[in-house]
Each structure stands twice: as C-alpha cells, then as structure tokens.
Amino acid sequence: MNPNHMVAVHDFSPETLAAVAAHLEASTEFEHLVYREAELDAIWSLTGFAPAQHADAQRLHEAAHRAHDLVGEGWPQEAAALLRAFL
Amino acid sequence: MLSREESELLTRAGPGTAAGDYFRRFWLPALLATEVPAPDCPPVRLRILGEDLVAFRDTEGRVGMVDEYCPHRRASLFWGRNEECGLRCVYHGWKFEVSGACVDMPNEPPEYGLDNKVRIVAYPTREYGGIIWAYLGPAERLPELPKLEWARVPESHRYISKRRQETNYLQAIEGGIDSSHSNFLHASVDAFRVTPDYVEKVKNSSNLRARYHLLDRVPRFTVKKTDYGLVIAVRRNAGEDTYYWRLTQFLLPSHTIIPYQKGLSIHGHCWVPRDDETCWVWTMSWNPEAPLSAEEWKTIREGTFVHADVDPVSFRPYRNKDNDYQIDRAEQRNHSMTGIHGFAAQDQAIQESMGPIVDRTRERLGTSDTAIIAMRRLLLQQMRALRDDQEPFAAHHGAIYWVRSASLLLKRDVPFDEGARDLVAAQV
Structure with missing residues (x-):
C-alpha cells in the first residue's frame, strides 16, 4: 500500500472503504492528502446518488463529507476512523 | 466538494x-504596456482586486497607478489631464504625481500649504515583459518580480493578450489546470467520436498530444508540491514500455504554463481577480528560440486558439454571453464539440455558464479533478499561513519561476520528475 497511489473508487463496498482508510492512515504529505480528498470526493458522490431508502449510504454520505473536511484540515487518521466505523 | x-x-x-491579502503580496499583471504607450498619453481606468484605479504614464515615462477618485470631491481622475509629471483632476485642478503626492491645489490659498499634506492612494508599478505590473500590498513587503521565461524573451518572440471574464478568478484557474476538458470542450467531433478518418490523420502525427490522447482517454493524475506551486503530471499509456507525460506548472499565486512540445511555441496564463465576480485572463504565447511564425500570428489574429478577439477598451471578448458566444449550431453538429470559435471563447463560455461564483458545495469531483483539489488546498494553505504572519516564499524568490512545461515520452520505470529534469528548466 502506497499513499502516493490513488485508490480506484468504483463503489462504496467494505473493500473500497478499507483500502481508502488504510491509505488515509499512511498519508503524511500534502500530495497524499490531495489523493485522499479525491477518493473521499468519489465516495461522497457515489453515496449521494444512492437511493434515499439506502440508509447506510446516507450515513456514509455524511461520514464521507466529514472525513473529507478532516483531510482538508490535516487529520487523516481521524478521517480513517470515520470510515472504519462502516466496516 | x-x-x-x-x-x-x-x-x-x-x-x-x-x-485579497494573499494576492496583495505579489506583483500582478495590471495593464498591457501598450495601454499607456507614451509619456503624457491619456490615462486609463483599471479595476483590480476590487479597487478602481487610474493609470497614467507621466512626462518622464514613469507609470502611476492611483485611486480613480480624487480625494477632494471624489470625481473620477479618468477625466484628468496627464501633464507635466502628474495627473490633474479637471474638476478643481488638484494634481497628483505617480507617488500619490498632491503637488498642486490651485483652488486653495497657498498659505494653508495643503498641497504638501494631501495624498492619493498610489501603488508601485514595474514595466516588465510587455506588461505593467502592480503591487497593491504593504510597502515594507515589496516582493520580487517573477523570473518568468515569457517576460524575458525578445518582444518579437512573444504575444500577450488580456480579456475580461465574468467569473471569479478561481473558476478560471480551475478551468486552466483541468487538463481533461480539452479532449471534450476543445475537440472536434471526429476526435471525440474517434472516427476512422481521424485515427488515420493522427496515428503517425508529429503532434504527440493528439496521438497519445487517442490511445488512452483515461489518464492518471499526479501532483507534486514545489517552491513555486505545483507540478501537475498527467500520464497516458503510449508504447508497451513507455508513458506519455504532460507536465503543467501552477505558479503562485495564479500563473500556469501549458504543456508544450519541443520546437513549438509555449503558452501560459495568469488570472487576476478584477473583483469577486470578474477576473482578468492574461494569455502569453512565446517561442524561446525564434520570433513567432506567420502561422502563429494568423492563429492569434483569427482568435482560433488561446487568444480571444476583444474590444480594445473594455477587453471584453466580442464573443460573449450577450450574443451566446456567436455559437454556430451547424458547426457544432458537424465539426466542433461546441460550435464556438476559438479555445478562449470556448473556455469563457463554459466557465461563465457556471455562474460568477460556482457553488462548490454541490459539485461532484472525480479523480481527473486531482489538480483542482491540489490547487485549492495549496492556496488555502498559503492564505491561512499569511493570516498567521508567514509571508509567501514565492513572492520573495523570483528566480524559482524559471521553469517550463513539458510533454514527453518516458520509459515506464522512469519517474516523471527525473525524466523531465532537463526539459522543465527555462532556457532564455
């Protein structure tokens, strides 16, 4: 796992969330945080398009938003913890 | 988001x-030098960073940039007389030097000595690379001019234009560094559809961009933070063991250099806030090795590529939202993706369509938006640091701007920053 590589976010499955969380935990540099923000943007977008009755998606949508803001503020570990709550 | x-x-x-404070730490392009071409020429109006100013070239050739409004009764100095080393308000005759000092108040008794005490807001200027640059920040923080290659080539080797855009500056930068849009917004219909005719045309073309964009339409984005800003590296599969790389620089606070192919001209932009809802788009084309060719001048004159055809006073493009950018729907049906003539007008149309300040809480970004995310984060970091009294490094180190974009083929195991090292140094 290399924080310089972006996770391909095609869905919000547990595997994808685990991969993004692991990359978040390894991220320390400006560039890493940019890639993590892009991945969280993708999760936020996908969950935002999920049907309204998909309760997990709605909760994850809010969590991804919060995690995204945490990354922007320089707190990737805390962002990872938010994602790990869904695993 | x-x-x-x-x-x-x-x-x-x-x-x-x-x-506003951050931009006020840098020298900013303000006027084309040709807007104030000669001593005592007519003054010109200028709006920049939300401030209304008037610029004039005095009798000795110095360029002054002062508050548009006379401190006496707030009349516009645009109507002023530019004479004998100063700009005189035509309302009551008060006269100001380029330094902002009031040197004559003919309607006040001389014994009051008011003309020694009154000043108008005035900003330092420099003439450099065919542009009048202005510094609107604190006097004790005067920055260095950026050592940009286009500013240092002979005049015959470059062309510079400016246009007014009706969006916030950030939206315009985002358009400039979003390299994935060029495969769509600026494409021909044949290129977009990858028709057999188009494939035949580009498969052996010397234009690497056309050839490799065709082979790989899902590029990978990498960003790297530098002293001057960012390198945005976009990678496409080329041969079995090679990648095609395109490297764009984002230079603080708002310059870019578009990837170029060796032997051709280089193009770049700088975006300067006019106010919150409009900006100045500066576009530079230069050839470090030779004067611009007749073909390049033709492209410039016809507004086909990155330069727009503008009104010479307002700098508003003739193709603008009031006339739907002169869109030609037949052209759109048969030839170009937009039906709008010229890359500059295409960019302006699409960026203005988003509204003056796009609502970024509602956008849905993808991995191709990595450069946009990086640029925003970098600017936010810089602006917050300034609020904590950390001066921007780039503003005081002009030499770090001595860089050039690149596009090149590299073996897959060669990192782009190593493989392109010799190409990304400016060479004038």
Missing part, C-alpha cells in the same frame, strides 16, 4: 480578505 466557508475564503479578493 468544498465547504462554503473555504469557498468564501478562496473567492473573496477585496481589501482585508484572505485571498
């Missing part, structure tokens, strides 16, 4: 705002 708070921080550029 960006929070409303961060979007506000980035987009408001008037006096006393985070972005």
Whole structure:
C-alpha cells in the first residue's frame, strides 16, 4: 500500500472503504492528502446518488463529507476512523 | 466538494480578505504596456482586486497607478489631464504625481500649504515583459518580480493578450489546470467520436498530444508540491514500455504554463481577480528560440486558439454571453464539440455558464479533478499561513519561476520528475 497511489473508487463496498482508510492512515504529505480528498470526493458522490431508502449510504454520505473536511484540515487518521466505523 | 466557508475564503479578493491579502503580496499583471504607450498619453481606468484605479504614464515615462477618485470631491481622475509629471483632476485642478503626492491645489490659498499634506492612494508599478505590473500590498513587503521565461524573451518572440471574464478568478484557474476538458470542450467531433478518418490523420502525427490522447482517454493524475506551486503530471499509456507525460506548472499565486512540445511555441496564463465576480485572463504565447511564425500570428489574429478577439477598451471578448458566444449550431453538429470559435471563447463560455461564483458545495469531483483539489488546498494553505504572519516564499524568490512545461515520452520505470529534469528548466 502506497499513499502516493490513488485508490480506484468504483463503489462504496467494505473493500473500497478499507483500502481508502488504510491509505488515509499512511498519508503524511500534502500530495497524499490531495489523493485522499479525491477518493473521499468519489465516495461522497457515489453515496449521494444512492437511493434515499439506502440508509447506510446516507450515513456514509455524511461520514464521507466529514472525513473529507478532516483531510482538508490535516487529520487523516481521524478521517480513517470515520470510515472504519462502516466496516 | 468544498465547504462554503473555504469557498468564501478562496473567492473573496477585496481589501482585508484572505485571498485579497494573499494576492496583495505579489506583483500582478495590471495593464498591457501598450495601454499607456507614451509619456503624457491619456490615462486609463483599471479595476483590480476590487479597487478602481487610474493609470497614467507621466512626462518622464514613469507609470502611476492611483485611486480613480480624487480625494477632494471624489470625481473620477479618468477625466484628468496627464501633464507635466502628474495627473490633474479637471474638476478643481488638484494634481497628483505617480507617488500619490498632491503637488498642486490651485483652488486653495497657498498659505494653508495643503498641497504638501494631501495624498492619493498610489501603488508601485514595474514595466516588465510587455506588461505593467502592480503591487497593491504593504510597502515594507515589496516582493520580487517573477523570473518568468515569457517576460524575458525578445518582444518579437512573444504575444500577450488580456480579456475580461465574468467569473471569479478561481473558476478560471480551475478551468486552466483541468487538463481533461480539452479532449471534450476543445475537440472536434471526429476526435471525440474517434472516427476512422481521424485515427488515420493522427496515428503517425508529429503532434504527440493528439496521438497519445487517442490511445488512452483515461489518464492518471499526479501532483507534486514545489517552491513555486505545483507540478501537475498527467500520464497516458503510449508504447508497451513507455508513458506519455504532460507536465503543467501552477505558479503562485495564479500563473500556469501549458504543456508544450519541443520546437513549438509555449503558452501560459495568469488570472487576476478584477473583483469577486470578474477576473482578468492574461494569455502569453512565446517561442524561446525564434520570433513567432506567420502561422502563429494568423492563429492569434483569427482568435482560433488561446487568444480571444476583444474590444480594445473594455477587453471584453466580442464573443460573449450577450450574443451566446456567436455559437454556430451547424458547426457544432458537424465539426466542433461546441460550435464556438476559438479555445478562449470556448473556455469563457463554459466557465461563465457556471455562474460568477460556482457553488462548490454541490459539485461532484472525480479523480481527473486531482489538480483542482491540489490547487485549492495549496492556496488555502498559503492564505491561512499569511493570516498567521508567514509571508509567501514565492513572492520573495523570483528566480524559482524559471521553469517550463513539458510533454514527453518516458520509459515506464522512469519517474516523471527525473525524466523531465532537463526539459522543465527555462532556457532564455
């Protein structure tokens, strides 16, 4: 796992969330945080398009938003913890 | 996505705002030198960072940039007489030097000595690379001019234009560094559809961009933070063991250099906030090795590529939102994706369609938006640092701007920053 590589976010499955969380935990540099923000943007977008009755998606949508803001503020570990709550 | 708070921080550029304070730490392109061509020529109006100014070239050739409004009764100095080393308000005759000092008040008794005490807001200027640059920040923080290659080539080797765009500056930068849009917004219908005719045309073309964009339409984005800003590296599969790389620089606070192919001209932009809802788009084309060719001048004259055809006073493009950018639907059906003539007009049309300040809380970014995310984060970091009294490094180190973009083929195991090292240094 290399924080310089972006996770391909095609869905919000547990595997994808685990991969993004692991990359978040390894991220320390400006560039890493940019890639993590892009991945969280993708999760936020996908969950935002999920049907309204998909309760997990709605909760994850809010969590991804919060995690995204945490990354922007320089707190990737805390962002990872938010994602790990869904695993 | 960006929070409303961060979007506000980035987009408001008037006096006393985070972005406004940040831009006020740099020399900014303000006027084409040709707008004030000769001593005592007519003054010109200028709006920049939310401030209304008037510029004039005095009898000795110095360029002054002062508050548009006379401190006496607030009449516009645009109507002023530019004479004998100063700009005189035609309302009551008060006269100001380029330094802002009032040197004559003919309607006041001389014994009051008011003309020694009154000043108008005046900003330092420099003439450099065919542009009048202005510095609107604190006098004790005067920055260095950026050592940009286009500013140092002979005049015959470059062309510079400016146009007024009706969007916030940030939206315009985002358009400039979003390299994936060029495969769509600026494409021909044949290129977009990858027709057999188009494939035949480009498969052996010397234009590497056309050839490799065809082979791989899903590029990978990498960003790297530098002293001057960012390198945005976009990678496409080329041969079995090679990648095609395109490297764009984003230079603080708002310059870019578009990837170029060796032997051709280089193009770049700088975006300067006019106010919160409009910006100046500066476009530079230069050839470090030779004067611009007849073909390049033709492209410039016809507004086909990155330069727009503009009104010479307002600098508003002739193709603008009032006339739907002169869209030609038949052209759109048969030839170009937009039906709008010229890359500059295409960019302007699409960026203005998003509204003056796009609502970034509602956008859905993808991995191809990595450069946009990086640029916003970098500017936010810089603006917050300035609020904590950390001066921007780039503003005081002009030499770090001595870089050039690149596009090249590299073996897959060669990192782009190593493989392109010799190409990304400017060479004038």
